[in-house]
């Protein structure tokens with residue numbers, strides 16, 4: 001019976017009792033889910049209200065901002081500044097840390113990519129929001145970049161909202177991964193995907209194949225073997241997917257397995273890779289590991305990368321455990337033969 005579901009708020013209160021934690025965590029999560037509902041509303045109205053197209057500005061990454069990039073960022077900053085649980089925030093869209101004024105008791109830091117995959121907005125392909133929560137380190141000014149430069153293993157919680165055929169919020173607090181679907185008529189997220197786990201094996205990989213000429217040998221070896229199919233060394237056929245929206249790719253992997261790769265390559269390695277460590281790779285790595293998968297740079301566990309800059313980029317290989325282990329082994333063989 002569909003009404004016999006629990007809401008995200010019920011789930012958070014249960015987690016709060018289980019963790020014997022104060023209500024702070026529940027209230028900070030409530031602000032994030034409200035922001036995601038508001039972004040979902042604006043994404044879904046799209047061209048009807050002029051939300052498509054470019055904003056006429058660039059972000060810190062030097063990327064042209066879409067109108068919804070700016071709107072989603074404003075919504076996240078505003079909604080998460082109200083209840084005093086965050087001392088500061090960092091956004092993919094903003095160069096500097098945003099101190100949350102008047103909340104000296106704020107004990108948490110929020111990092112987010114307010115609208116990931118926004119090149120897909122005007123063509124109506126799924127986009128998402130990604131968030132990561134850290135504690136304010138002792139004795140550090142929370143409004144300094146240094147406060148944010150913590151490895152992924154220090155995350156308190158991480159999650160994403162996927163604005164797809166339905167709007168979902170997927171969350172981990174370190175006790176597994178749980179998925180909630182937005183009931184627009186009720187205006188609440190309901191638990192629909194408890195204890196999401198990633199199959200250890202897969203026949204589906206995701207990579208932007210147009211970059212093949214730039215790939216390092218271990219990635220080329222892995223993809224070539226997948227493409228060789230059952231006649232090749234893997235002895236089975238593979239399928240390829242590429243949505244150009246990390247949230248959509250990770251969600252597919254959580255639901256049915258797979259491996260996602262945005263590796264460092266000859267062209268992007270000058271910047272350290274394509275995807276950002278603090279508010280894309282780390283939160284997704286936390287979710288993937290909590291769901292039984294692995295997340296690596298190819299040479300290091302992603303969540304153990306020691307950050308040196310707020311907007312730093314990193315190679316990303318994540319998903320089904322046995323496939324990520326294979327890709328990491330190919331990197332190790334390659335490096336040992338150098």
Ligand code: P6P
Nearest residue numbers: 116117118208244245246247275
């Ligand atoms: P490309 C979106 O801009 C993003 O950050 C990820 O969501 C996505 O996986 C990747 O970049 C797409 O990159 O080079 O295929 O456009």
